[in-house]
Amino acid sequence: xxxxxxxxxxxxxxxxxxxxxxxxxxxxxxxxxxxxxxxxxxxxxxxxxxxxxxxxxxxxxx
Numbered sequence: 242x243x244x245x246x247x248x249x250x251x252x253x254x255x256x257x258x259x260x261x262x263x264x265x266x267x268x269x270x271x272x273x274x275x276x277x278x279x280x281x282x283x284x285x286x287x288x289x290x291x292x293x294x295x296x297x298x299x300x301x302x303x
Contacts, residue, residue, distance in 0.1 A: 282302065283299050287299075
């Protein structure tokens, strides 16, 4: 009928862990998407400017 404090704490820890995992997944997806967008921009700029887009400029864009 009544949960003990230990059971409540255990349930709260599990919930916090799940939330942390979800936040981590979302952050990873955001970082991956941003990285992909940067690579795409570099590819487009490389096509447009060719050799004028140096490795140094590419690193700055990353």
